[in-house]
Amino acid sequence: MTTLNPYISFRDNAREAMEFYQKALGGDLQVTTFGDMPGAVQDEAEQSLVMHAMLTAPGDLVLMASDTPAHYEYKAPQGVSVSLGGTDEAEIRAAWEKLTDGATVTQEFGPAPWGDLFGMLTDRFGIDWMFSAGQSQA
Incomplete structure (x- = not known):
């Protein structure tokens, strides 16, 4: 595997x-x-x-x-998002709500043009996240 x-x-x-x-x-x-x-x-x-x-x-x-120990160069994550998706809207929405604590929401979690629910945020640690819930996630 x-x-x-x-x-x-x-x-x-x-x-x-x-x-x-x-x-x-x-x-x-x-x-x-x-x-x-x-x-x-x-x-x-x-x-x-x-x-x-x-x-x-x-x-x-x-x-x-x-x-990252001090003797190594630290590069903050850029250009990469952690993506959480699935068909269970309640589960994805619950994770969204918890991860918005201290976050900067860049796109509210809501209906997307392709029919699913979608949202984006940068969490309190500077990590970008994308959330998607709906049938296209199956």
């Missing part, structure tokens, strides 16, 4: 972001810190940063993330 999953880089707030996403999407969150892997960071102050986090949410959704 092959998978394709979003993997988001943060500077130092991956844990906070992933815990927020877990509250919005549900599921199981596993977090490994740099401190869990001896010798993984050069700066002792970065031991609690996230080396790898994986959120496995209902419906086989998988979202991964990590923090």
Whole structure:
């Protein structure tokens, strides 16, 4: 089996972001810190940063993330959106409502020209999201 999953880089707030996403999407969150892997960071102050986090949410959704240690260049995600779609409007709308907390809504979640419901936002962590609910998602 092959998978394709979003993997988001943060500077130092991956844990906070992933815990927020877990509250919005549900599921199981596993977090490994740099401190869990001896010798993984050069700066002792970065031991609690996230080396790898994986959120496995209902419906086989998988979202991964990590923090970027200071000795690496950090590039904020640009030109990429996390897309959440499906046929269960209530489920997609519930995730939308939770992820709008602290977000900048760029397109309200509502009817789209192709007949589905669609919306876009940039969450409180600077990550772009797209939401789509309807029959074309089947």
